[in-house]
Amino acid sequence: MSSAADIVERLKAGERAAVARLISWAENGDPRFGGALGALFERVGRGRRTGITGPPGAGKSTLTNEFTGLSRAAGRTVGILAVDPSSPFSGGALLGDRIRMEERTSDSGVFIRSMASRGSHGGLARAAIDACDVMDAFGFEELLVETVGVGQAEFDVMEAVDTVVVVLCPGAGDGIQAMKAGLLEVADVLVVNKADVAGAERLLTDLEDAVSLRRRAEGAWEPPVVACAAGRGEGVTGVWEAVERHRAWLAVDGHLEARRARLRLAQVRGAVAEGLDGRLWRSGGLDERARALLAAGETPYDVAAELLSAVSAGSVEPEEVSGS
Amino acid sequence: MTERKIRVLVGKPGLDGHDRGAKTVATVLRDHGMEVIYTGLHQTPEMIAEVAAQEDVDVVGLSILSGAHMALFPRVKSELAARGMGEVLLVGGGIIPPEDAEALEAQGYARLFGPGSPTEEIAEWIEARMSERLAGEGGRA
Missing domain, CATH: 3.40.50.300 (P-loop containing nucleotide triphosphate hydrolases)
Known part of the structure; x- marks a missing residue:
């Protein structure tokens, strides 16, 4: 198992397998990807x-x-x-x-x-x-x-x-x-x-x-x-x-700058959406609450509204996702 | 995009031009939820290893019906190792006599599935090996 720093060095040294592995990390939503891209971002x-x-x-x-x-x-x-x-x-x-x-x-x-x-x-x-x-x-x-x-x-x-x-x-x-x-x-x-x-x-x-x-x-x-x-x-x-x-x-x-800005926004939105999704559903216990409320006879939109307000009120405490 | 998928290269090294078997296996692996890269016919060991490296695959599957298996498996293995891909699971199928299959497996070149092997068995073998491997790596590679 390699670290972000290690893979960054291999990529800088011209190793094509490092390109391939980093793309896999991106695809898999691997928590090491962000750090690796950060270290390469000036390039x-x-x-x-x-x-x-x-x-x-x-x-x-x-x-x-x-x-x-x-x-x-x-x-x-x-x-x-x-x-x-x-x-x-x-x-x-x-x-x-x-x-x-x-x-x-x-x-x-x-x-x-x-x-x-x-x-x-x-x-x-x-x-x-x-x-x-x-x-x-x-x-x-x-x-x-x-x-x-x-x-x-x-x-x-x-x-x-x-x-x-x-x-x-x-x-x-x-x-x-x-x-x-x-x-x-x-x-x-x-x-x-x-x-x-x-x-x-x-x-x-x-x-x-x-x-x-x-x-x-x-x-x-x-x-x-x-x-x-x-x-x-x-x-x-x-x-x-x-x-x-x-x-x-x-x-x-400034046409290119506008395009690139849109691209960066899409990248951030994607990362935030996936991050929130994973944290809320996997570790925030929302699944259990949703199931319980549905079982108690509430309608789907009532359940959704309740969960959304719980999230905004901060009463849902997603655990930190551990990076490595 | 947060799921670790098993990535497999299915390749046809050498000169034989029959790829029905390779395509059948590729489809079965796809149906088991794997991402399968099919390289097409007449690949050299260098080409197969290079594609495996660019695609960062976990498994390389070779279909060899030409009789050149004793030469091709070791060459693909060494080309993979030269690209830092020595850990890749190598599997093979085709017309391979049992004694050759035993020799190749004993030398650690590949796990071989001869004619008549149920395709499900291939998929299940890969899944079992990959789940051992991913568990050993804490779920990540």
Whole structure:
């Protein structure tokens, strides 16, 4: 069992296994993580963070792999976080995004980590920010976060990044239509992948219309709509240029600072919510009180109100969670 | 995000291209609540160990149907050790004659499950070993 100080030294010495272990601590809510990140925090903030999201099968992994190739060709190192949903039944997950990035395994300038969403509210976004911070502290220059754009938890992950790339493709049916509204709101760059497939033109026009119809404050970013065929490597440079344009926009008028401030707030909120949750329910005895009140015939909202006022009055004394 | 999950890499080292068994085992482990990283076919021992390190897995499971098991298990083991991952549980399955399986197990390379092993047995063996290990570490790794 290693200490936070020990793992920090190993990371500073360039040991990749230390990056991996710290990300595990972040995922598991390990109490040692906070101290370790604190010791590394002056190294955090240099990496450029790009999120890639969209419906299943749109080509997110392929595009991530292409972005990685372009970054490596430009001499920049890449840290990738690939998020997949956990099974709601078993809590387990099959994480297969690496398969499409297999050629990167032997490149020491690339680090790939798979993360299961674990179905938690808010916790995933916090863990994704933490994982990016760890890779950032190690010195990876391009940070790519790939996640399926379904479900709120996976969606929230986009708070972890500076630039959100939403990937769509033609012929995916009505499900995509329903999803599009939410995806459009988070997008900084909209990509129509599989541009060689029938229906791509139509999707491109639809998206351009949707973007131009949205109200936008003066000086706000207007997401460009870019077509590519990532599987053939066609048009990917154009997509990456759109990402670079967004970065140039972020660099002025405090836009990046605003994004990062939002990201830090999400991280703090996640940590506080999880911390409170754990302390109240596990050691504050709220479970027992709730059960007793329910058994006494009170309604759920009466029970909740009673517990909330007990918490605010400070009559619930959560035990200190012991760190190590 | 406060639960310790068992993370498993399922890999196919070497040249054989049959991964139905590996996929079946991966699915069963997923259904036991584990997070399974599947690497795909034709991996070298170096690639498998590197993925295991980046993913910080607890268990590496190899499926070998090519007959090269006597060479591959020790190589994966030493590549893991070179990356500070010597503690990882190594398990294997495939077409492995009983005498080879005994030799590999006796030398501490891996726990092997031959053809016909119930998949549940694999999951339960991993769960049992991991709960011993996590108890020894005070629940954390």
